[in-house]
Amino acid sequence: MQLANSTILITGGSSGIGLEFLKQLSQHNVTKIIITGRDGSKLEQIKQQFPHIHTVKSDVSDSKEIGQLYNNITKEFPALNIIINNAGIMRNMDLQDTSMDLGNITEEIDTNLSGTIRMVHQFLPHLKKKSAAAIVNISSGLAFIPFPLSPVYSATKAGIHSYTQILRLQLKHTNVKIFEVAPPSTETPLLNAFSNVDMGSTVQNMKVDKMVRVAIQGILKDKAEILPGMAKVLKLMGRIAPRFFLNFMDGAVEKGKRKSK
Template sequence: MELKNSTILITGGTSGIGLEFLRQLSLSSVSQIIITGRNTVKLDETKRQFHAIHTIKSDVSEPQDIEKLYQEVTQKFPALNIIINNAGIMKNLNLQDTSIKLEHITDEVDINLSGTIRMVHRFLPHLKLQSSAAIINISSGLAFIPLPISPVYSAAKAGIHAYTQVLRLQLKNTNIKIFEVAPPSTDTPLQDAFSDIDMGSSASIMKVDEMVTESIKGILNDRLEILPGMSKALKLMGRVAPKFFLNFMDKTIEKAKRKSK
């Protein structure tokens, strides 16, 4: 996929993986970069760091926000040809916790999965008008083996993986390339959800700049499924012995919880 002279929209572009995509792409010959986020302060901070970008406050969990985003972006940036669906949240959830309200138990699905599906659905007609276009969906290595303390997040990312596979199949005869980036455990603010659990060595956590560098290289080489770092192993383990590794992760986390108390 050629990124030169592209106009790229990144959801969730003010921190973590989205911000690192912005940082690395801004150093290339990309024509325009638009980022979205829910926090005005963070959008303003990012704009101060990267003067040439365009920022739009938008929440992918709100269909009306996506409609407004579509209208604004396609009018101001008609050459838009690449969307990076990165916006996401991750929670440490105990499914037996009855204090969690019904409207919040699916927050990760609303943003990580439904937000991506709605973004694709709304922007697809516009992308079809471009001579060359791409949709890049950020899933996770947890799409292959769920993390016991993040059940809804894992389910949402598994949904992204399945959805992206079928999207690629249905759009095979179009001008749009469909990429999936499945990061492993990565050094981003999402890790804050587990700050109270001592998981021991951080050697397995991939640096976000390395993860995004590998992802961009994969996109440039038309590698439609990009599995940086440990994600290749997670996919293999999910095929060979999913129950064994899930139980192993559960025991490791329970041990870490006891150690952290």
């Protein structure tokens, strides 16, 4: 997939992986980069740092905002041909915590999974009109081996993995290429939710710049499924002995909780 002269929309572009995509894609002769995020002040700060990019305050968990985003973006940037569905949230969740209400417990589904599916459904007709287009869905290595502290997040990423596989099949006769990037544990603000658990050397976090560099190289080489760092190992473990490795992770989490007390 050629990135030069493309117009790219990145959801969740104000921090972490999305922000790093912005930084690195700026070095690939991309024509325009648009990022979205929920925090207007963060978007303003990034705009000051990268004046060549365009920012739009938008929440992918809100279907009406996605509709408005589509109307605005396709009018102002009709050449849009690549979407990176990166927006996501990750929480440390105890499923026995009865204080969580029914609306709050599905927040990760609304953003991570439903947000991605809605973005694709909304923008797909536009992308199909382009001579060369792509959708990049950010899943996770946790799609293959779930993380015991993040049950809903892990489920959403498994959902994105399955959805992306079928999306690729259904669009195989179109000009829209479908990529999945499944990062391993990566040094981003998402990990702040687990600062109270000492995982020691059990989890090796990948540098975000290295992870995104691998992802971009995979896109340039038309690699449909991109598994940076330990994500390859997680997928292999998920095939060979998923229960064993899930129990291993659970034991590491329990040990980490004790060390953190």
